[in-house]
Amino acid sequence: MLSMRPGTRRGLRRGTSATSWYDSGCRLEASEPAGAIAAYERAVAGCPSFADAHNNLGRLHHDAGSLPAAESCYRLAICADAAVALYWFNLGVVVEDQGRCAEAVAAYERALEVDAGLADAHYNLARLLELARRLAGDDPVIRRAVRHLLQYRALTGRNASAR
Numbered sequence: 671m672l673s674m675r676p677g678t679r680r681g682l683r684r685g686t687s688a689t690s691w692y693d694s695g696c697r698l699e700a701s702e703p704a705g706a707i708a709a710y711e712r713a714v715a716g717c718p719s720f721a722d723a724h725n726n727l728g729r730l731h732h733d734a735g736s737l738p739a740a741e742s743c744y745r746l747a748i749c750a751d752a753a754v755a756l757y758w759f760n761l762g763v764v765v766e767d768q769g770r771c772a773e774a775v776a777a778y779e780r781a782l783e784v785d786a787g788l789a790d791a792h793y794n795l796a797r798l799l800e801l802a803r804r805l806a807g808d809d810p811v812i813r814r815a816v817r818h819l820l821q822y823r824a825l826t827g828r829n830a831s832a833r
Contacts, residue, residue, distance in 0.1 A: 755785035
């Protein structure tokens with residue numbers, strides 16, 4: 671007759687956590703970008719709301735020239751946590767790189783609503799507003815551009831033309 675008593679209990683094997691995959695991605699970025707991308711993809715597969723992993727994945731796609739993929743990642747980071755100015759700033763950069771300046775202006779402005787001390791957002795916004803002023807001949811736009819350039823200088827302590 672077969673014994674009806676339970677066998678020895680074996681522990682469940684748990685998969686690698688999203689945080690561990692994220693940490694692996696951070697370690698691999700400088701030496702092995704493809705491995706970092708794979709690690710960040712595993713992190714967001716395990717935790718779709720992992721905003722920092724989406725952002726870092728977007729940056730790596732951006733660096734590789736995959737602008738639509740980068741934009742998608744930045745937007746997912748914003749969906750997960752819209753209160754991080756860096757995500758809005760990165761979105762601004764990638765849409766600007768795709769030639770969508772009006773969207774970039776909106777993203778930089780949103781970044782500055784979240785964190786008025788984000789100097790590079792002031793600089794990029796001033797540059798785009800100056801370009802828009804040249805195209806439209808709009809004086810209020812140039813005043814906005816000058817305000818952002820002055821804010822950039824105040825935050826960085828340097829002359830923007832030296833950049």
